[in-house]
Amino acid sequence: MGERKVLNKYFPPDFDPAKLPKGKRPDNNMMKVRMMLPMSIRCSTCGTYMYKGTKFNTRKEDVEGENYLGIQVFRFYFRCSACAAEMTMKTDPENADYTVEKGASRNYEPWREKDRDKAEAVAAREEEERGNAMKALENRTLDSKREMDIMNALDEMKSLKSRQEKVDSEALLAALQRSADDDRAALAAEDEAAVRAMLQQQCTYVKRLEDDGSAGPQSVPGAAADDKADMSAQQSEPPSTARPAKPARKLPFTVVRAKRKAEPPEADGSAEGVLAKKQQAENGGGTAPRAEPVNPQPAKEDSDEGAVGLGGLAAYGTESD
Structure with a gap:
């Protein structure tokens, strides 16, 4: 083991510090x-x-x-x-x-500058109040008013904190949920009102065919008269004798074509009928000659196609019944 150093030194009983030589x-x-x-x-x-x-x-x-x-x-x-x-x-x-x-x-130390400014303000106030009793009274009044305002603010903060401590967390969450629901309902109502206003604005720009005056199937006088006659017949017929309407039978294409050729163009609401009516009005009410097509196709009434069409009609009628 190494030597153990001793920090304390022995001073003999006759030691006199005054006899020590003084250092330079x-x-x-x-x-x-x-x-x-x-x-x-x-x-x-x-x-x-x-x-x-x-x-x-x-x-x-x-x-x-x-x-x-x-x-x-x-x-x-x-x-x-x-x-x-x-x-x-x-x-x-x-x-x-x-x-x-x-x-x-x-x-730079900002607290040092703050302390220096505070000390300068105190010194300036003491210099101002020296020999001026009214100024000293005014300063003391302002100090007391400032202290009263600080105490009132502290009391208000304490009362607010005490009220907040009594608030239940569940009630607070429920109130927040109710306010959120009210906000969502108000937004939904505003959105619905905006959509309705937009739809109304779009409907004002829609034009009806009757207002436009364009010729179409709804503007044909003959069709309107037939519809009125059917409605009056249905109203005049007693309910006891009314018969149930049978379902309309679909005719073959050949029969429908032959029927359209046999009918005058005025009965149809097509472009040819409208053109014929216009020519009749220009001629003073007389019957205008019917315009023949450029490449007319003769109707084959006695041909085999007609017989086949009638047979198909009979067959179709039996199947539909």
């Missing part, structure tokens, strides 16, 4: 001390930031000819942690602070 000190009382930065600074050489609480081995000396009310001012020498540039700072016993002397700059 420099004129400015310089010594090495270890200390921490009392503020945040920035090196002027390399721009490195050193924060409050950084430890340094410094050299302390007395500043010749500088004191405040008998308090000696000290100077500290230390180096930058990045570039090893030398920096110095001094004590400021008047403001209970430190001042950077060279080699660095002190960072």
Whole structure:
């Protein structure tokens, strides 16, 4: 095992500290001390930031000819942690602070400026109230009013907090749900009203065939008269003798074609009938000659096709019955 070092030393009974030889000190009382930065600074050489609480081995000396009310001012020498540039700072016993002397700059501290402004305002108020009793009374009145306003605000905040503590979370959630449902219902009603207004606006631009005056199947006079006659016959017929209407039978294409050829063009609502009516009106009401097609096809009434068509009609009638 290694030797154990003893930190305590033996002092004999006849030891006299006054007999010790005095050490030689420099004129400015310089010594090495270890200390921490009392503020945040920035090196002027390399721009490195050193924060409050950084430890340094410094050299302390007395500043010749500088004191405040008998308090000696000290100077500290230390180096930058990045570039090893030398920096110095001094004590400021008047403001209970430190001042950077060279080699660095002190960072901005907003609380220091706030404290300085507060101290300046207090000093200005004392100077203003000195020898002016009315001004001092006004200032005290304003201070009491400000305190009363602060107390009222505190009481209001306390009452609001007490009311909020009594609120049930479930009731609060239910109220929020009701408000959300009301908002959704209001939005749905607004959307429905907007859709209705849009549809009404679109319906105003729809044109009916009767208003337009264009010729069509609805504007044929003969068809309208036939419809009116059928409606009057149905109304005049007693309900007891009314017979159920039979389903319409579908005729073959050949029979329908022969029937259309036999009927005059005025009975049909086609373009040929409309053209014939127009020619009749231009001729003064007389019957205008019927316009023949360019390539007329003779009707084959006695041919085998007609017989086949009649036979097909008979067969169709029996199947439909």
